[in-house]
Each structure stands twice: as structure tokens, then as C-alpha cells.
Amino acid sequence: MTGLIEKIKSRSSSIKERRNTFLSKLVELNDALAESLNGIDVWARSAKKSLEMIGPDDWIYGYLSFSEGRIEVVYRSTEDDFHDAMSQVPEEYESYQSKSINSCSIAWLEKLSSENNINKLLSNIEKSLASIENNTIGSIESLNKALDTQSEEISDETIEALREASSDELIRHWLKARSSIQSDPADSITRSSSYLESVCRLILTETGEPLPNKKDMTNLIGSAVKALDLSDDSEANNDLKQLFGGIKSIFQSVGSMRTHFGTAHGVAPGDYVPKEHYARLISDASATASTYLLRRLKQKLNKSMQQTAHAAAD
Numbered sequence: 001m002t003g004l005i006e007k008i009k010s011r012s013s014s015i016k017e018r019r020n021t022f023l024s025k026l027v028e029l030n031d032a033l034a035e036s037l038n039g040i041d042v043w044a045r046s047a048k049k050s051l052e053m054i055g056p057d058d059w060i061y062g063y064l065s066f067s068e069g070r071i072e073v074v075y076r077s078t079e080d081d082f083h084d085a086m087s088q089v090p091e092e093y094e095s096y097q098s099k100s101i102n103s104c105s106i107a108w109l110e111k112l113s114s115e116n117n118i119n120k121l122l123s124n125i126e127k128s129l130a131s132i133e134n135n136t137i138g139s140i141e142s143l144n145k146a147l148d149t150q151s152e153e154i155s156d157e158t159i160e161a162l163r164e165a166s167s168d169e170l171i172r173h174w175l176k177a178r179s180s181i182q183s184d185p186a187d188s189i190t191r192s193s194s195y196l197e198s199v200c201r202l203i204l205t206e207t208g209e210p211l212p213n214k215k216d217m218t219n220l221i222g223s224a225v226k227a228l229d230l231s232d233d234s235e236a237n238n239d240l241k242q243l244f245g246g247i248k249s250i251f252q253s254v255g256s257m258r259t260h261f262g263t264a265h266g267v268a269p270g271d272y273v274p275k276e277h278y279a280r281l282i283s284d285a286s287a288t289a290s291t292y293l294l295r296r297l298k299q300k301l302n303k304s305m306q307q308t309a310h311a312a313a314d
Contacts, residue, residue, distance in 0.1 A: 022110065029071070037129075042125055043067040045121065045124060046064040047117055048063045059078055061075065062074050062096075062108070072098045072099060074098045076097065080095070154287045157291055159174065159175075162294065164295075165206075167202060170198055174195050181276060181279045181280050185274045196221070196289070196290060199290045200220035202297075207300065209223060209226075228297060
């Protein structure tokens with residue numbers, strides 16, 4: 001009798017030790033998933049398992065669930081099934097209860113933690129991540145299409161303004177800058193900067209103003225802005241001066257980008273390589289600023305022609 005009791009005691013001690021190890025491993029799995037999925041809202045579950053008999057023909061069943069960074073046991077009973085069926089509750093509205101792994105019966109956790117069931121949970125988490133990733137990729141593609149469409153509209157308006165200025169050479173410069181956005185972003189930055197410098201030169205030539213002694217971006221845009229009248233409305237002058245100051249900043253920034261990231265001064269191993277969205281931002285900024293200046297140049301030239309015509313008529 002004593003020997004049997006000792007065996008029971010030994011077996012019981014062994015079970016407790018193994019169960020403590022099991023619980024620590026389950027907590028370790030929970031922490032690893034929580035760390036890996038931090039910041040991503042994932043929900044996944046294992047297969048359903050029978051957990052405990054509560055009557056001659058009734059039982060509790062449930063599954064492991066991972067959501068909000070933790071593993072839980074989600075469960076309900078066949079009695080719940082009967083009552084919901086009698087009340088005609090749709091399956092999607094059936095209610096479940098949940099327990100944390102720290103407050104759940106060890107027997108339930110063991111039944112739910114078979115190798116197949118843990119693999120099922122992990123597989124479903126991976127599938128959920130794949131679905132989230134696909135949705136994110138789809139959203140990015142949708143936004144890219146929307147932004148690309150808007151970007152192309154900006155480019156089209158710039159080409160129209162260049163046509164009005166009768167400058168086929170500038171159109172060629174502009175199209176080359178646009179065409180290299182995806183294939184060679186650094187080259188696109190360089191070409192966008194050169195295009196802006198050419199726009200400034202065109203404005204100075206058309207208005208009869210001399211080129212600055214130092215023909216860099218800062219001095220070219222400064223001279224070009226000075227050559228264009230702001231407005232006949234004195235009340236609008238202050239606002240327009242601020243606007244031109246903003247345009248000047250855009251031009252100067254593009255010139256700086258050309259120096260740092262463009263190809264005008266060569267490249268060396270380890271140099272930062274700008275991404276496509278970087279080049280597109282600079283290209284779109286160049287387009288918006290140059291289109292405004294070209295339209296303003298057209299207004300100034302038309303006004304000058306009208307004044308000349310009136311003077312001749314008098």
C-alpha cells in the first residue's frame with residue numbers, strides 16, 4: 001500500500017512539474033506572438049475542441065483565440081446551442097465567453113494545445129497577416145493610381161503652359177524629366193532642376209531682363225520673379241509677394257535636391273539613392289511652380305502687347 005501511495009505521489013509531482021512547464025511555454029508563445037504582431041490588429045482561432053462534459057448529453061466546447069495581443073480560450077456549451085436554436089439566433093450572433101490562459105482550467109488548455117491545434121492557430125494567424133498585407137498592398141496601389149493621375153494632370157497642365165509659351169525645347173526638357181521618375185529618380189531630380197533654370201531663363205529673355213551674374217537656381221528665380229509684375233491690384237501685392245516667396249523656396253529646394261541627390265555632380269559608392277516618390281514630389285513641385293510663372297509671363301506679355309497696340313492707335 002505504501003509503495004503505491006509513493007508512486008501516486010511521485011506521478012502527481014511529475015504531472016505538476018510538467019504542467020508548470022506547459023503553462024510557461026504557453027505564456028512564452030503568447031508573448032512571442034504579442035511581440036511579433038505588435039501594432040497589427042490580428043484575429044485568428046484554432047479548431048474547436050470538446051472541453052468538458054456538463055451533463056449526460058451536454059458539454060462545453062471552445063477554441064484558442066488570438067486577438068489584441070493575447071491568447072484566450074473562447075467557449076460555449078451545447079445548452080447555449082439549444083437555447084439559441086429555439087430563439088432562432090443566427091450563427092453570427094451566437095455569444096461566446098472567454099478566459100485568459102492564466103485563469104483557464106489546465107485541463108482545457110491541454111486539450112486545446114495539441115500539436116495540430118497550435119499549428120492551426122499559427123496557420124490562421126499567418127493567413128490573417130497575408131490578408132492584411134494584400135489589403136494594404138491594394139490600398140497602396142489605389143492611392144498610387146489616384147496620386148499618379150493627379151500627378152499626370154499637373155504635368156499635362158505644365159505642357160499646355162509650355163505650348164502657350166511656344167517652347168518646344170522646354171517641353172522636351174520637361175518630358176525627359178518626367179520619363180525618368182521611375183527608371184532613374186536621381187536623374188529626374190537633376191533634369192527637373194535644369195528645367196526650372198531654363199524656365200527662369202525664358203522669363204528673363206521674354207521680358208528683356210538680363211541674366212544674373214551668378215546663374216544658379218537662387219539668383220535665376222530671384223531675377224525671374226523680379227521681372228514679373230505681381231498684380232495690378234495693390235491690395236493683392238502682399239499676398240502675391242508671399243506666394244512668390246513660396247515659389248522661390250520651391251525652386252531653391254529643387255536646386256538643393258539636385259546638388260545632394262541628383263546626378264549633376266556624379267555619384268559615388270554609398271551615396272543615398274532617392275526613391276521614386278521623392279523624384280515625383282520634386283517633379284510635381286517644379287511643374288506647379290513653373291506653370292504659375294509661365295501663365296504669369298503670358299499675362300505680362302499680353303498686357304505689354306495691348307499697351308503697345310493702344311499706343312500705336314493713339
